[in-house]
Amino acid sequence: MAEKPKVAFYWCASCGGCEEAVVDLEEQILKVVDAVDIVLWPVALDFKRRDIEAMPDQSIAVAFINGGIRMSEQEEWVHMLRKKARIVVAFGACAHLGGIPGLANLADRRRIFDTVYREVPTQEGQPGTFPQESSEPDGNRLALPAFWDEVKALDQVIDVDYYLPGCAPPPKLIWGAIEAILTGALPPKGAVLSPNKACCDDCPRKDSKPDKIELTEIKRPATHVADPDLCFLAQGFVCLGPATRSGCGNPCIEGNMPCRGCMGPMDDVFDQGAKFLSAFASILAPKTEAEIDRLLDQIPDPVGTFYRFSLPKSLLHRRRPGATV
Amino acid sequence: MATTAFEPRIVAFFCNWCTYTASDLAGTARLAYEPTAPVIRVMCSGRVDPQFVLKALQEGADGVLIGGCHPGDCHYQEGNYKTLRRFRLLKRILSQFGVEDERVRLEWISASEGDRVQHVINEMTDQLRKLGPWHARS
Ligand code: SF4
Ligand code: SF4
Ligand code: SF4
Ligand code: FES
Numbered sequence: 001m002a003e004k005p006k007v008a009f010y011w012c013a014s015c016g017g018c019e020e021a022v023v024d025l026e027e028q029i030l031k032v033v034d035a036v037d038i039v040l041w042p043v044a045l046d047f048k049r050r051d052i053e054a055m056p057d058q059s060i061a062v063a064f065i066n067g068g069i070r071m072s073e074q075e076e077w078v079h080m081l082r083k084k085a086r087i088v089v090a091f092g093a094c095a096h097l098g099g100i101p102g103l104a105n106l107a108d109r110r111r112i113f114d115t116v117y118r119e120v121p122t123q124e125g126q127p128g129t130f131p132q133e134s135s136e137p138d139g140n141r142l143a144l145p146a147f148w149d150e151v152k153a154l155d156q157v158i159d160v161d162y163y164l165p166g167c168a169p170p171p172k173l174i175w176g177a178i179e180a181i182l183t184g185a186l187p188p189k190g191a192v193l194s195p196n197k198a199c200c201d202d203c204p205r206k207d208s209k210p211d212k213i214e215l216t217e218i219k220r221p222a223t224h225v226a227d228p229d230l231c232f233l234a235q236g237f238v239c240l241g242p243a244t245r246s247g248c249g250n251p252c253i254e255g256n257m258p259c260r261g262c263m264g265p266m267d268d269v270f271d272q273g274a275k276f277l278s279a280f281a282s283i284l285a286p287k288t289e290a291e292i293d294r295l296l297d298q299i300p301d302p303v304g305t306f307y308r309f310s311l312p313k314s315l316l317h318r319r320r321p322g323a324t325v
Numbered sequence: 326m327a328t329t330a331f332e333p334r335i336v337a338f339f340c341n342w343c344t345y346t347a348s349d350l351a352g353t354a355r356l357a358y359e360p361t362a363p364v365i366r367v368m369c370s371g372r373v374d375p376q377f378v379l380k381a382l383q384e385g386a387d388g389v390l391i392g393g394c395h396p397g398d399c400h401y402q403e404g405n406y407k408t409l410r411r412f413r414l415l416k417r418i419l420s421q422f423g424v425e426d427e428r429v430r431l432e433w434i435s436a437s438e439g440d441r442v443q444h445v446i447n448e449m450t451d452q453l454r455k456l457g458p459w460h461a462r463s
Contacts, residue, residue, distance in 0.1 A: 269376075271376050271379055274375040275376065277418065281407065292413045296414055299417075302414065302417045302421065316422045319422050320424070
């Protein structure tokens with residue numbers, strides 16, 4: 001029997017949800033296991049770095065990498081996987097766009113360390129004890145990976161062949177990608193493996209989205225209960241559907257939560273947050289600066305809301321280092 | 326150590342019907358002003374996608390100036406109200422990204438206000454000289 005294609009799964013700055021998404025393939029996972037040889041999957045199987053290092057270059061058919069990149073060790077791993085694999089797939093919003101960990105790009109390493117190791121009330125031990133890249137307790141040298149000032153999406157670190165969007169990617173798309181890879185029926189390099197149309201196009205509420213909306217109030221799921229049938233934008237909730245790629249199956253909408261944009265932008269959009277901002281500002285009613293500002297005060301964290309999953313891949317990538325405003 | 330004086334680069338998006346005409350007028354009236362702001366003509370200030378502003382900053386501009394018709398005077402009725410709403414929201418995002426207030430500016434300048442173009446570009450150039458370049462000063 002011919003050798004089965006080798007597949008690697010790896011995780012970087014991630015939450016584990018993308019691993020869960022693979023398990024969510026349910027019985028289809030057995031088909032995957034039948035068809036391929038999994039050579040790396042840290043969450044489920046015990047492989048060591050040296051096992052992968054020992055493999056010939058290009059010997060892995062496909063590496064699925066999830067999570068953002070924020071530490072030197074993750075960078076080393078993805079460079080190695082790039083060498084060993086013929087196809088690299090950025091798996092999930094964090095690898096695709098920077099994702100939730102990428103929101104840390106509003107701060108920097110110092111700010112994060114200060115908060116986590118000095119200021120949080122639940123800090124135990126000696127506040128202000130920071131992780132050291134190198135230390136020598138009792139004469140033994142210990143090393144930790146370097147923690148970067150910013151989080152990067154996978155393609156800001158290595159060349160990426162395909163993107164599986166979503167937080168986490170829906171099983172249907174994962175299975176579709178695996179099938180396409182196994183049968184060689186792949187789209188051109190660089191493709192996002194999900195339909196290039198807006199989330200609104202597939203939304204069960206789209207017929208209730210009026211042509212013209214004029215909002216005088218902005219609502220939040222934390223403070224208002226949404227009508228279960230009407231378009232969220234028409235109700236005054238921030239819903240990123242118009243600026244987000246479809247293919248997720250609209251689970252949030254089904255659960256009466258507005259879309260937060262995890263599938264990322266459509267092709268040809270440089271900046272998902274600005275794209276949404278533009279559409280959203282158009283449906284606000286006020287015409288004077290004071291009234292507009294009063295309405296906008298109802299969005300406490302616009303970057304966190306519009307760039308929830310895409311800050312590292314936004315045009316500006318991050319808050320400017322050393323900014324004073 | 327040689328230091329070259331920093332000259333800011335401003336990308337100006339001017340509406341065809343008012344601010345662009347005003348900058349033309351400033352030219353014919355021979356009003357001298359700083360050569361820091363090459364103008365991109367758009368049909369309406371409402372055409373200025375917020376992505377253009379971010380793209381300009383990303384590609385090395387130190388400031389962005391948007392010029393449109395006064396409220397009520399937009400050739401397309403509502404375009405400049407849309408611009409104002411986008412601008413107010415964009416400013417909030419810019420400040421979270423660490424972009425200082427003076428770097429991105431919206432001005433209503435009618436076709437007859439050539440002197441206003443002169444004043445705004447000079448003032449903004451001055452402010453940006455003080456702020457320094459947008460891209461990492463090292
Ligand atoms: S994309 Fe979502 S599920 Fe996947 S690692 Fe990131 S946060 Fe977790
Ligand atoms: S804005 Fe949201 S709720 Fe309305 S149609 Fe689009 S995805 Fe559906
Ligand atoms: S509805 Fe929006 S946030 Fe929810 S899964 Fe789809 S793209 Fe992601
Ligand atoms: S036409 Fe000048 S702002 Fe719309």
